[in-house]
Amino acid sequence: MTDVINSSGIELRGKQKLIIGADVTLDAVCKHGHVPAIVRDSLVNFSTWQQRNEYTVGKVLLSVSIAPVWATILLSMDASVLVADQTEIAFADFMQLRGSNRGKPAALMLPVGNANQQVYLETIGLTPKDTPVVAAAASMEIKNNKVNSGRIALMGVWKETVKLAENAEILIGKTLDEQVIEETARAIMKEVKPKEDYRGSAEYRRAMAEVLTRRALENCMKGANDHG
Numbered sequence: 001m002t003d004v005i006n007s008s009g010i011e012l013r014g015k016q017k018l019i020i021g022a023d024v025t026l027d028a029v030c031k032h033g034h035v036p037a038i039v040r041d042s043l044v045n046f047s048t049w050q051q052r053n054e055y056t057v058g059k060v061l062l063s064v065s066i067a068p069v070w071a072t073i074l075l076s077m078d079a080s081v082l083v084a085d086q087t088e089i090a091f092a093d094f095m096q097l098r099g100s101n102r103g104k105p106a107a108l109m110l111p112v113g114n115a116n117q118q119v120y121l122e123t124i125g126l127t128p129k130d131t132p133v134v135a136a137a138a139s140m141e142i143k144n145n146k147v148n149s150g151r152i153a154l155m156g157v158w159k160e161t162v163k164l165a166e167n168a169e170i171l172i173g174k175t176l177d178e179q180v181i182e183e184t185a186r187a188i189m190k191e192v193k194p195k196e197d198y199r200g201s202a203e204y205r206r207a208m209a210e211v212l213t214r215r216a217l218e219n220c221m222k223g224a225n226d227h228g
Helices: 026-031 037-044 049-054 057-062 068-076 166-171 178-191 202-227
Strands: 010-013 017-021 080-083 088-090 105-111 117-124 134-143 146-155 162-164
Touching: 026 037, 026 049, 026 057, 037 068, 037 117, 057 105, 068 117, 068 134, 068 146, 068 162, 117 202, 134 202, 146 166, 146 178, 146 202, 166 178, 178 202
Parallel strands: none
Antiparallel strands: 010 017, 017 105, 080 088, 080 105, 117 134, 134 146, 146 162
16 A cells, blocks of 8 residues: 555655656656656657657556557566555556456556666667567666566567566576576577567567567676676
8 A cells, every 4th residue: 555646746755666646748757857767768769759748657557559668668677556546556467457457547656776776678670769679678686696586578579568578587596697698588589479560570579589688688787797
């Protein structure tokens, strides 16, 4: 349970959780000083100014195809949704709910401020500003050279718009090195179930899932080494 905030406001609570009201526009999210750079950039780089002013956080939570790259980042960061009755639901679970079971979103709740957290996004598209054909976001909490927790979200490789990869669990408790990264990337390549369309074949999307997962994890490894 969490106190409902003003649905049009953004609040940093306890230096660890950023609460963004459902009525906040995507443009306001981009301009707020406490929003992590990767969250802001996923909106700025893959949406227009008009879209960011037209759509609210609540609309995207109900229809992630509006801002799929942003949703991929949120999923990897273990964001949650506060619904109108003050129930907090993991974003991954919220997306699975339908109809009256879902509830109206009141706010997005985003973990922030963890110095051990490494979050990286890798994408590939037809043009640099186009909605990516495939995207992979990795969020790793690394302590004492071990992966304490980790999540990998991908778009463009499932029947769903975005989804978490179950095989990210391979990383937990291990040192994030090239061998583990390779094992995880290959496992995720086998796990995904892409649908073919004019923007990319199923084989291409599956191959890119492996490539982009590997790149995102390599960046997490480098970031942790630099931080350490």
